[in-house]
Amino acid sequence: MKHFFLASILAGALALPAYAADYTIIAPANPGGGWDQTARSLQTVMQQEGISGNVQVQNVPGAGGTIGLAQFASQQKGNPNALLVGGYVMVGAILTNNSPVTLKDVTPIARLTGEYEAIVVPAASEIKTMADLVEALKKDPGAVSWGGGSAGGTDHIAVGLIAKAAGVDPTKINYIAYSGGGEALAAILGSQVTAGISGYGEFEPQIKAGTLRLIAVSSAERLPGIDAPTLKESGLDVVVENWRMVAAAPGLTDEQKAAVSADIEKLAKSAGWQEVLKTKGWQDTYLAGAAFDEQLSKDVSATEAVLKDIGLVK
Secondary structure: OHHHHHHHHHHHHHHOOOOOOEEEEOOOOOOHHHHHHHHHHHHHHHOOOOOOOEEEEEEEOOOOHHHHHHHHHOOOOOOOOOEEEEEEEHHHHHOOOOOOOOHHHOEEEEEEEEEEEEEEEOOOOOOOOOOHHHHHHHHHHHHHHHEEEEOHHHHHHHHHHHHHHHHOOOOHHHHHHHHOOOHHHHHHOOOOEEHHHHHHHHHHHHHHHHOOEEEOOOOOOOOOOOOOOOOOOOOOOOEEEEEEEEEEEOOHHHHHHHHHHHHHHHHHHOOHHHHHHHOOOOOOEEHHHHHHHHHHHHHHHHHHHHHHOOOOOO
């Protein structure tokens, strides 16, 4: 009887799912933003898909993600169960804040998502089209105020590229950085700025409600289900996509990095993650391994060039 009992316990244990690891994901921003949403989506799907039995999310906000990055790099060295969400905004913040800790101090695993920028104006604005906004920008760059996210981030970069494409000195742009999407949205809705810029998802409810007018998107081609011209259609040769990535801790062995990479690949290809992308309106930009390392290096160089043009990096 004892042998039967032990055999039953063993059989039951073997029937349980074999989780690869219990992960802690650092979202280097306040709750509610893009990085936080990404981290919590990772948490949900990793648990649902049986990739990990227990996933925790910790928010470490500040300085465009560089505070969370520095803390992660110093405190999680050699820990294969720690992950960090980051992306394009962090690349810009590292450069503009002259951060001593960079993405070279962690272990980039994969790019996961992409989201295009949307340019909006209040519904009552006299600006009806992107052409109207460009005309005002050319007339007096300082008189056109842009409300968006952190200085040096995707929104700021996009405005700099728009100005450059319009033949306006990018250092003359009047960009107002807000620490959170809610603050920026309130300023745009209150007509405290001329135009707003952020990921489309940030503005979608107000666009559908008719309180904001969408005048352009930063994609190469029109986005399905979104009634707005691209910047290219508006005569501006600009395409900008904000991307988000996941990194592991520094100091991992090759075996540990391979295990984390396998978990992230399983997540990226899962039905649960594909549903998240659809629900959030995120593009699937999954890229991993050497190809991602190469693309990341190119993105850092390109971002530095744009920030120098805007005057944020010397």
